[in-house]
Amino acid sequence: MKNILPVLTVILALLVVWYASAFQLNKQWALDMAARQDRTMTTPQLIADTWAQDKPKLPAPHQIVVELWNTVALKKVTSKRSLVYHAWVTLSATLAGFGLGTVLGISLAVGIVYSRVMDRSVMPWVIASQTIPILAIAPMIIVVLNAVGVSGLLPKALISMYLSFFPIVVGMVKGLRSPSRMELDQMRTWNASGAQEFARLRLPASMPYLFASLKIAMAASLVGAIVGELPTGAVAGLGARLLAGSYYGQTIQIWSALFMAAAVAAAAVGLIGLIQRATLKRMGLDR
Amino acid sequence: MTLPPIILAEAALGVLLTALAALTLGGQGALVTALVFAVWIAGTACNIWLVGRVGGAAAGIAPLVLGGTILVMWEIAVRGYGVSGVILPPPTAIAAKIATSVSILWEDFVQTVIKGALSGYAIGCIAALVTAVIVDRFDFLRRGLLPVGNFVAALPVIGIAPILVMWFGFDWQSKAAVVVVMVFFPMLVNAVEGLRATEPMQRDLMRTYAAGYWSGLVKLRLPAALPFIFNGLKIASTLALIGAIVAEFFGSPIRGMGFRISTSVGLLALDLVWAEIVVAAITGSAFYGAIALIEKRMTFWHPSQRGRG
Structure with a gap:
């Protein structure tokens, strides 16, 4: 398995790009919301918000993992929500x-x-x-x-x-x-x-x-x-x-x-x- | 003279189904069934004669004969059994619909094929080729990206269509984006494979000519990769059309082949749906054929192309 290191590197790079794009794509909505409520956001707040929105343009990977866990493991197999x-x-x-x-x-x-x-x-x-x-x-x-x-x-x-x-x-x-x-x-x-x-x-x-x-x-x-x-x-x-x-x-x-x-x-x-x-x-x- | 087994099998099936039709549908049903099978047997006999007797050039007609036979069988069956046009329109009705709605078909063709599929195809294939050259340059990247690329190429990529429609809007840009993503990985995998298709001996020869990386790439490895690249281009050509049409199911302006198909199905205007399918089939075949023709011109030296006249 000498390919493991390169493959992991590529996957890691993909994840980094993904989080960065999620920030970029979801930023506008977060800023609009903040402007509407008359509050300013610090950069860490903004980042946290873009990775935790309800209906993001691009959900962050961990949001998908949580959703998968909720719908695969926590629901009964026969349920229509599973x-x-x-x-x-x-x-x-x-x-x-x-x-x-x-x-x-x-x-x-x-x-x-x-x-x-x-x-x-x-x-x-x-x-x-x-x-x-x-x-x-x-x-x-x-x-x-x-x-x-x-x-x-x-x-x-x-x-x-x-x-x-x-x-x-x-x-x-x-x-x-x-x-x-x-x-x-x-x-x-x-x-x-x-x-x-x-x-x-x-x-x-x-x-x-x-x-x-x-x-x-x-x-x-x-x-x-x-x-x-x-x-x-x-x-x-x-x-x-x-x-x-x-x-x-x-x-x-x-x-x-x-x-x-x-x-x-x-x-x-x-x-x-x-x-x-x-x-x-x-x-x-x-x- | 003995009858070929195919004819016997078709005749036996025909007699059986005719008897069945006579029992369940009555006289007319039996007549129609007999007629359908008579056409089928005649078509097969004609093909057997063509392949056995004439050979060579005439063998190219054999598939046309089969196609014609199927169309005639279809027409007889639909009219004879009285199948509703809402379920399956006869070929003549489809042809008539094509003749009367050329402007709609053309508008959809421009929207879906030229704006959506072709632009996405070009962008995706060029991007994949450039990526392949970069990936090939760095072995680490190749070993990392190729398994991932192979994996992604096997995934139901079409599923990202709704997401891309959300990102790029309803017009053709989102369709082109879907096509880009769909063609990228099959193309990348083929191109990377192709760039490794040279033998060490050939690469050594280039080195003895003091060829640098770039001249080695342009003069030896890219030409050697062409058969693989064309293979990728062919696979991508069918994917491009599918991607552009299916992406329209998730939202589109009020034109486009996918839009027309999904709305006409809802209106039970199946003749228009079939007209769109005919256009799509001809486009797909022409697209594929054009690439195969260019391939023949450019890779005439490859064993798979030699000795085929």
Whole structure:
């Protein structure tokens, strides 16, 4: 872990910049308030005030930590005011979409690798599908699906799926094609059937590519779930917290939701990383 | 001659669903289902013929055939089943809407793409490149910033949109700011990676030429980093459009693609929403394609670009 010192330095620098910006951005409001109440503020008072406002332009890090502690640890998990509850709502949609996207992505990749027609006709659309800003039409999908009678988890999961299948298709196509001509010929000399070639050579060879794609897909899936929550009228979920926070100017609430989302993303991606390491180790592929 | 397995599978699915439609929807439903599948099978057959027989140049048409097939299936299905335009308008209705509302679409395009996305994209990418050069110069910074950058690149950065809208106001400046933040980290990570892509042998050669830091950077390491930089530029191009549109959901003046989409959904004017989506899709593809074209010109020497005609 020789990177720890530089990383800590960078994080420390970020914190310093953050406190300085919080002071700079919140200063005006504090001064206005003081002027209105006809009192002057000394510099230490001013600094303390900018770091402890109720609705600051930029909350100081410790305010966010306090808010996180209040909403994560001090509230019951089932309470609607608990951030854990909202994180779970988002995470369940994320995981459902991620699962669907993984299945769709892998099946498409198998089709593309084994069928020349699919390779030629479907692959370009897989790529084109990602230049469509799906997040932009997320509200429409949610509203339309609601109109048809599908609501709750599934619409969000569908958006997550759309975002997460793409990296998996691309990664798996690359991975399933990664065995060399020589290795494929070797399988043929062993009289391997198509299914055996797939199960014993192509699939194992694609694992490193699959895991790299899964990490990207998980991050994309979370973004999809969060954006999918925006148009539902801020009912539940991290996206709803963001929207509600922005309606009522609750910056601390927005930032705590953001940090929660970051933690969820880090945990999910980290979990895939652990599975990756264990799997590749068993396969003898780790470096 | 035997039928290809794909056709057989499609035909089997078609017969099954037609039977199902006949049972649940009656005669017309069955007819529509049969028609949809007939179009699908015809399209697939056409593609199989194109790929197998003509090859080469004609293979470029195959995706167009698939796209056309899907549009025709969509049209038949929506009209045949009598799906309400409030749920899914048929392609012809969308085309008609595009034709009659060019001025609105153009106004939104200027507001969101040119003012919001492009300016943010330019600022973000240039800032990331400059930062990458600085980070690359100092190893300590690289080891500290790169893990943090990788981490941030995996975060749902779009979440800061409401905060930036609060800071920079409702107009395009806040959208550009969201785009800057969204493109910065993927771009930075790629550029830093690229700047390290030269081999020690090549760097030693530059040193034997008595090249200083700057000429080494300009003549060897920046060109060698180009494939990575273009990769970052491509990823950033899709992110830029998404960022600009989604940021408008959190507040915008009464124009812009995101504004139009969210308000039209509320008004159930789905043909206009789809018109905006078509514009966004074309813009996104053109943006991506343009960068890919420049990449082809500038990195013609790279293995991934060679041998592709």
